Amino acid sequence: MKISIDKGLCKGCGICLSICPKNVYGFSANRNSYGSSMPEAVSESECIGCSLCERMCPDAAINVEEEQKCG
Amino acid sequence: MNRLMERYLRLDALPTLFCAGCGNGIIQYAAISAIENLGIRKDTALVSGIGCSSWIPCYLNMDVMHTTHGRALAFAQGLKLARPGKKVIVFTGDGDCLAIGGNHLLHACKRNIDITVILVNNHIYGMTGGQKSPATPENAVTKTSPFGAYDEPMQGAEIAMSLGATYVARWTAAHPVQLQKSIEAGIKHKGFSLIEVISQCPTQSGKSVYGNKDPAFIINYLKQNSFIYKEGMEEPSGRIKCGILLHDNDKPEYIERMENKTEQYRKRL
Amino acid sequence: MEPQLAEPSPKGSRKVILQGNEACAKAAIYAGCRFFAGYPITPSTEIIEFLSSEMISVGGTFIQMEDEIASACAIVGARWGGKKAMTATSGPGFTLMQETIGYAAVTETPVVIVNVQRGGPSTGQPTMSSQQDIYQVKYGSHGDYEIIAMTPSSVQEMYDFTIRAFELSEKFRTPVILLADEVVGHMREKVTIYEGEKAIRGGHRNYVVSPQEDFYTGGNCLVEGQLHDEEGMRIGHLPSKSGEFIRSICGKIQNHIDEIQDVQSYFMEDADIAILAYGSVSRSALNAVKQAKGIKLSADEKEGKLRFLKKLVRKKSAEENPYSHLNVGLIKVNTVWPFPEKQIRRLAAKCRYVFVPEMNNGKYCREIERCLKECKVISLPKIGGEMHSPAELLESIAKEVKEDE
Structure with a gap:
């Protein structure tokens, strides 16, 4: 899966970290706007x-898509 | 950015004015998914009152009416009566709907007019800075209940049921999938539907109600301290009652009743 | 808007005897009003009663709401649904509607609100007349906005002004108030009414979100009570843009005052005393003017007929007519707001005295004092629920003039 997080929209609330059933997320050194x-x-x-993270992100910052296979 | 939301949000209005971790965004997503699933974007108008939750529709590229405090249901009924074939969804909060808008809720429920209400209950007046609302739990210390609240809190969903609404559900912000399904069912339901969402206000109710301002903590709290109601079950006390609380298809809808009553008169003309 | 009838169709006009409130309701139907929400209140109740069935017969929608707040909100909602909409009320109900009148002004929603005035304050005098809401109608809602308000003085004017109220509200996309009172609301007179539906052309909002002005037309309208920009997004936190917005919604009315204003004059050509009146009081005032001129009184007399009779007047002796020395005329204001300052100044230019009788404590008179600096402006207030009689007016005028001489 391809997960992208919008730096301009994320407010750093941490909900995605807490609710992901597979603990995919961790805090990074990156800062949002x-x-x-x-x-x-x-x-x-x-x-x-x-x-679940898409639905639970209060700021529509997360997008999860199946990775496009090249070729 | 989320692909679905990208198609619905007014991009130049972003970011939203909601605090980090606010439940409003979760409810916005659920409502949008419901509208998208039903394919009714062009036939739906969103009406809201005043308060944080009433800002939910203002960020959406749809027909939106952001009205005065407590009056969303009155505006919405006018709109619905003018265009009976179209959909109207109302976003309102616990203060907007249960305090200042109480009379309009009473009469909209009683009429059983075909409107869907999403009642966002965060137990507090968030926008004005954390004052007691009609839904604030007893003993909660807020800016206007410094000794602990002593009013009995109002239960939006139960009130709607007692007033004659015909589809009533309650979920929390920790139940996004169920919430979306209930919104869809409420929109499809012919009659007055009210979906109460217990939502987190990390900034204000985090402090006054939950004693912890971490949104993730409140989400976990809501998940653990709620139960999904099934008919006939023994209800655990002290936990939030979630689920579809009422679905009555028998009571005729208001505009149908109005048309039936006036049909004879129209025919005679 | 839903498609309008192509042509104005005053096919048949006919004369009938109607009550003022009834005439107002009939005019609303003729003007294309297809949504009425209201709450019964004396002395406006006949409007809601009449429309409860009449609205159904023309395929419109009628609803009795839970209160006046909801009624005003419902008509705004219905207007965004594309239906021309109206509500009717009186003093206490009008007070409750103020919130929504401000909302309609800021969102540029064309709606018509009828206020059949009764005595106040509070519950006041439900069955008696007054003109006490003359300032509330302009300043009732909080904040800066402009309003159009019309004051009918006869059943015919109840009918005509209601139609014009719809025309003005649609053209300028603003709430328009028909400021009637108990006297005109309840009197019965002969009135000319029309069949069919008048085509009324709509205007555009100053702050246009999309070319589509109504909901469900794919325009993604954002109707916003906060100060907003062209996209509907809030600008309340930006001082210069907010100022621009307020100037815009006030300016669209102030800048078109010549088009909006309706001020009539009777015998003002060489008058040096003017009675300036509006609403039902102007009936008494016209009667007083005619008495002073010694003209036989008849409700149906036309201006031309009067001019001929006027010549005979001067010959009458002072004994027959104690007021023949008063060279008095009438300025009748039909659009009290926006204040028709220029027109009043022009008409009263040659006057030494301007008397302002009104059924309140002397409110509109303050506006007249402000705009007429050259002459003596005298307030003739009357409170308690009764209209001024012509004799009362003439006595007050004669007394004032005599004292000065």
Whole structure:
């Protein structure tokens, strides 16, 4: 799965970290536009595409998509 | 950015004014998924009152009416009566709907008019800075209940049922999938539907109600301290009653009743 | 808007005897009003009663709401649904509607609100007349906005002004108030009414979100009570843009005052005393003017007929007519707001005295004092629920003039 987090929308609330059933997320050293810590899909390969993080992100910052296979 | 939301949000209005971890965004997503699933975007208008939750529709590229405090249901009924074939969804909060808008809720429920209400209950007046609302739990210390609240809190869903609403559900912000399904069912239901969502306000109710301002903590708390109601079950006390609490298809809808009553008169003309 | 009838169709006009409130309701139907929400209140109740069935017969929607707040909100909602909408009320109900009148002004929603005035304050005098809401109608809601308010003085004017109220509200996309009172609301007179439906052309909002002005037309309208920009997004936190917005919604009325204003004059050509009146009091005032001129009184007399009679007047002796020395005329204001300052100034230019009788403590008179600096402006207030009689007016005028001489 391909997980992307919008730096301009994320407010760093941490809900995605807490609710992911596969613990895909961890806080990163990156900062969002607000200056707070941003999550990062540290174990992206574990993602099962349940989309709970998309639904639970209050700021529409997360997008989970199946990875496009090239060729 | 989320692909679904990208198609619905007014991009130039972002970011939202909601605090980090606010439940409003979760409810916004659930409502949008419901509208998208039903394919009714062009036939739906969103009406809201005043308060944080009433800002939910203002960020959406749809027909939106952001009205005065407590009056969303009155505006919505006018709109629905003018265009009976179209859908109207109302976003309102516990203060907006149960305090200042109580009379309009009473009469909209009683009429059983075909409107879907999403009642976002965060137990507090968030926008004005954390004052007691009609839904604030007893003993909660807020800016206007410094000795602990002593009013009995109002239960939005139960009140709607007692007033004659015909589809009533309650979920928390920790139940996004069920919430979306209930919104869909409420929209499809012919009659007055009210879906109460217990939502987190990390900034204000986090402090006054939950004693912890971490949104993730409140989400976990809501998940652990709620139960899904099934008919006939023994209800555990002290936990939030979630689920579809009422679904009555027998009571005729208001505009149908109105048309039936006036049909004879129209025919005679 | 839903498609309008192509042509104005005053096919048949006919004369009938109607009550003022009834005439107002009939005019609303003729003007294309297809949504009425209201709450019964004396002395406006006949409007809601009449429309409860009449609205159904023309395929419109009628609803009795839980209160006046909800009634005002419902008509705004219905207007965004594309139906021309109206509500009717009186003093206490009008007070409750103020919140929504402000909302309609800021969202540029065309709606018509009828206030059949009764005596106040509070529950006041439910069955008696007054003109006490003359300032509330302009300043009732909080904040800066402009309002159009019309004051009918006869059943015919109840009918005509209601139609014009719809025209003005649609053209300028603003709430318009028909400021009637118990006297005109309840009197019965002969009135010319029309069949069919008048086509009324709509205007555009100053702050247009999309070319589509109504909901469900794919325009993604954002109707916003906060100060907003062209996209509907809030600008309340931006001082210069907010100021621009307020100037815009006030300006669209102030800048078109010549088009909106309706001020009539009777015998003002060479008058040096003017009675300035509005609403039902202007009936008494016209009667007083005619008495002073010694003209036989008849409700149906036309201006031309009067001019001929006027010549005969001067010959009458002072004994027959104690007021023949008063060279008095009438300025009748039909659109009290926006204040028709220029027109009043022009008409009263040659006057030494301007008397302002009104059924309140002397409110509109303050506006007249402000705009007429050259002459003596005298307030003739009357409170308690009764209209001024013509004799009362003439006595007060004669007394004032005599004292000065």
